[in-house]
Amino acid sequence: MIVNRIHHFVAALLCILPAIGASLAAETPTPDFMSLDAAKPILQKMGASVGTHPGPEIGASAWLAWLQKSDSAIRQRLDAGEEDSLTNLLRFGVTFTKEYRIDDEYLARYGQSSLVNAFAEKRADDLIRALATPSGNQGFVEMRSFVEKKGYSLNSPAGRKKLKAYLLANLARMQKEYLQSREQAKAKRDQLFEHRGISLDSNLWPDYDLHEQLKRMLDKGMLKPGSVRRVAIVGPGLDFVNKQEGVDFYPPQTVQPFAVMDSLSQLGLANPETVELYTFDISSRVNLHIEAARRNADIGRSYTMQLPWYAEGRWTNEFRASFVRYWQALGSKIGDPVAPIPVPESASAFQTRAVKVRPGVVNRIEPVNMNIVYQVLALPPAERFDLIIGTNIFLYYDGFEQSLARANVAAMLKPGGYLLSNDKLQDTVTSGLEQVMVTEIPMTVPPVITDHIYCYRRVR
Numbered sequence: 001m002i003v004n005r006i007h008h009f010v011a012a013l014l015c016i017l018p019a020i021g022a023s024l025a026a027e028t029p030t031p032d033f034m035s036l037d038a039a040k041p042i043l044q045k046m047g048a049s050v051g052t053h054p055g056p057e058i059g060a061s062a063w064l065a066w067l068q069k070s071d072s073a074i075r076q077r078l079d080a081g082e083e084d085s086l087t088n089l090l091r092f093g094v095t096f097t098k099e100y101r102i103d104d105e106y107l108a109r110y111g112q113s114s115l116v117n118a119f120a121e122k123r124a125d126d127l128i129r130a131l132a133t134p135s136g137n138q139g140f141v142e143m144r145s146f147v148e149k150k151g152y153s154l155n156s157p158a159g160r161k162k163l164k165a166y167l168l169a170n171l172a173r174m175q176k177e178y179l180q181s182r183e184q185a186k187a188k189r190d191q192l193f194e195h196r197g198i199s200l201d202s203n204l205w206p207d208y209d210l211h212e213q214l215k216r217m218l219d220k221g222m223l224k225p226g227s228v229r230r231v232a233i234v235g236p237g238l239d240f241v242n243k244q245e246g247v248d249f250y251p252p253q254t255v256q257p258f259a260v261m262d263s264l265s266q267l268g269l270a271n272p273e274t275v276e277l278y279t280f281d282i283s284s285r286v287n288l289h290i291e292a293a294r295r296n297a298d299i300g301r302s303y304t305m306q307l308p309w310y311a312e313g314r315w316t317n318e319f320r321a322s323f324v325r326y327w328q329a330l331g332s333k334i335g336d337p338v339a340p341i342p343v344p345e346s347a348s349a350f351q352t353r354a355v356k357v358r359p360g361v362v363n364r365i366e367p368v369n370m371n372i373v374y375q376v377l378a379l380p381p382a383e384r385f386d387l388i389i390g391t392n393i394f395l396y397y398d399g400f401e402q403s404l405a406r407a408n409v410a411a412m413l414k415p416g417g418y419l420l421s422n423d424k425l426q427d428t429v430t431s432g433l434e435q436v437m438v439t440e441i442p443m444t445v446p447p448v449i450t451d452h453i454y455c456y457r458r459v460r
Contacts, residue, residue, distance in 0.1 A: 029278075029368060031375035033071075034408060036063045038376075042403045042429045053400045067374045074198070074371060075282050077396075081199035082146050087170045088201060088241040089143060090123055093248040094347040096130035099123045102171070110175045124167045128160050138251045139240040142285070198396050200283055201246065202237030204309055205443070205451060206391035206422055207259035208326050211266075213420055213439050213453040218267050222418075222437075222455075227386065228270040232412065233257055234372045234390035236279045238286045247347045250306035254279075254289060257365050258305060258334060258357050260389060265333035272334045272361050278385075280370040290367040297359035305331060306341055308352040314444045331355030373401045376408040384414040390421045399426035406456075407431035413458035424454050432459050 036058070043056040054066050091102040099119040100106065109116045131144045132154040144154070152166060153159030177196060217223045233256055240252040257277055264270035281287055293303045309327060331337070332355075340354035370377070372390070379385075388409050394402050403426050409419050410432035419433060427435070437455035442448060 028366060029377045029379075031280075031368065031370040031377050033064060033067045034374055034376055034404060036060045038407055038411065039063070039404060041431065042400070042407060045429050046400050046403060071371050071374045074373065077196075077198045078200075078283055080196065083170050084174065084196075084199045085201055085241060086143055086146065086167070087174050088246050089139075089248055090120075090127050090167055090171060091174075092241050092246045093123075093127065093130075094344045095135075095137070095248050097123050097126035098346060099126065104178065107171075107175050107178055111172060120168065120171060121164075124164045124171075127167065128154065128163055131163075132160070137248070139248060142240075142252065196396065198282075200238040200286060201241065202239045202254075202256065202392065203246070204255065204259075204307065204327065204330075207256055207263075207330075208323050209422060209439070209441055209451050209453050210260060210389060210391070210420060211263040211326055212322075212441060213437075213455065214263055214267055214269065216439060217418070217437070217455070218269065223269055225268045226270070228264055228275065230276045230278075230383065230385045230387075231260065231264070231270075232278045232280055232385050232388045233260060234280045234388065234409075235393040236281060236286060236290075237392075238283070238289055247308060247344075247350060249344055249347065250308065250341050252285075252289065253305055254286065254293075255305055255307070256389075256391070257290075258303070258355075258361070259330060261361060261364065262331055262334045266329065272364065275364055277365050279365060279367045280372055281367065282369065282371050284369070287367040287369050290365055293362050294365065294367075297362035300359055302335065302359055303357040303362045304338060305335075305355050305357060306352060307331075307354060308340075308343065308347075308350045310349060311351040312349040316442055316445055319441070319443045327353070331357065334358060334361045372408055373397055373405045374408075376411050379412055381414065384417065385412055386414060386417050388413060388417070388419045390419070390423070392422065394421060394423040394425055399428065402426040403429045403431065406433055409433065409456075410458055415458055415460040417458045419456040419458075421454050421456075422452055424452070425456070433457065434459055 040056065043054065043058065047053055047055040047058075054063065058066070091107065094101070099122045102110070102116070102120060102123070106116050110120060111117065130140060131147065147163060147166075148154070150166070152163040154163065214223065218225075236254050236256045238252050238254055240246075241248050257279055261270070261272045261275060261277060264275065265272045279286070279290060297303070307327065307330060309323075315323070335355045335357040338354050338356045340352045343350050343352050368377070372393070390409075394405060397405065406425050407429070413419065425433075433456040435454060436457045439453040439455070441451040441453070443451055
């Protein structure tokens with residue numbers, strides 16, 4: 001009798017499992033390629049006049065083929081972005097070497113200064129030794145896997161010699177790009193990296209900028225308490241050795257989704273336990289990282305964020321005071337402070353803290369494999385977003401691509417919803433988004449660095 005009951009129970013369970021699986025699969029939205037009708041206004045104003053972009057006469061099947069080919073090309077730029085992460089590790093890493101770090105001043109002199117050349121070569125030798133015997137740091141494991149996929153061997157003197165030449169060639173390339181970008185920054189800041197690899201590295205400055213922007217929007221009545229229910233973040237980032245004074249003593253992590261949820265909660269704009277937050281990214285590393293965090297949350301494990309920042313920067317007094325207040329409170333609404341990974345002696349210019357994010361908050365994040373330039377979620381009105389965020393993303397694309405992304409963002413925002421970005425978007429075709437606010441945040445004493453947050457609203 002008991003055997004029969006077990007048999008009937010198992011049979012019933014097997015019958016409902018497909019339905020459960022289908023239900024779970026339905027929770028993750030699937031992006032569609034942008035329709036030709038949605039792109040027509042952009043093609044009519046900008047198409048064919050920009051490089052290999054199609055003109056308005058293109059047909060639906062040819063348009064889809066062009067989108068798929070272009071999407072593949074953009075995703076291939078991630079490989080070059082990984083090279084930038086590896087080069088940042090060479091420049092800034094503190095756990096594998098005691099040599100001077102290659103800051104922007106030293107980078108500009110690489111190839112021209114025997115001193116800089118000498119410690120760059122020593123850093124390359126030290127990095128190769130670290131990659132050959134990786135510690136438990138996931139970042140080094142991933143970097144070793146990357147160079148091995150590129151065909152470089154760490155197991156022979158000849159292989160390590162070739163790898164060193166590759167590392168230093170990448171450093172020379174980065175120096176050239178840095179000098180070029182310094183010249184182009186004033187004229188073309190908003191499309192500055194359109195020909196560069198797409199990097200995953202990030203830092204805390206955009207998260208601080210977003211917090212300040214959200215606070216201003218609340219003060220001006222543009223956002224109401226409790227009004228933010230659905231949020232999307234384009235390119236949340238996977239920080240290991242970031243672009244600005246990065247260091248390598250912590251494992252790869254994504255911070256922006258948690259920082260945004262914390263800011264929304266601190267400001268009373270959303271409840272971190274109920275807000276729906278999606279991340280849109282073309283990187284499998286980013287998407288898998290977030291999926292792994294969600295799986296851990298399912299079994300009650302928290303997510304720990306390491307929050308180092310470069311305290312000895314040439315910050316203005318106002319910026320330093322405001323940022324420190326933000327940094328000290330970051331994570332207070334979504335988790336609890338924990339002991340951080342200690343800062344190595346060679347990185348003593350950094351201050352750090354850490355936050356353990358509650359599993360219930362981690363599970364509010366849903367990763368979507370999606371290219372915002374060419375893809376869009378077809379959402380019913382009730383499921384459109386109140387807020388979409390994209391920092392250090394759109395400057396990787398030219399004006400035509402930015403216009404496509406702008407149209408895709410507009411299609412996913414509810415009427416009156418907002419896009420926030422630190423990149424000014426191409427406005428030849430507004431595609432339903434109007435710029436309503438720009439926030440300037442001076443950061444450093446001369447030479448002055450000023451961050452911007454551009455606020456766009458979906459036309460009602």
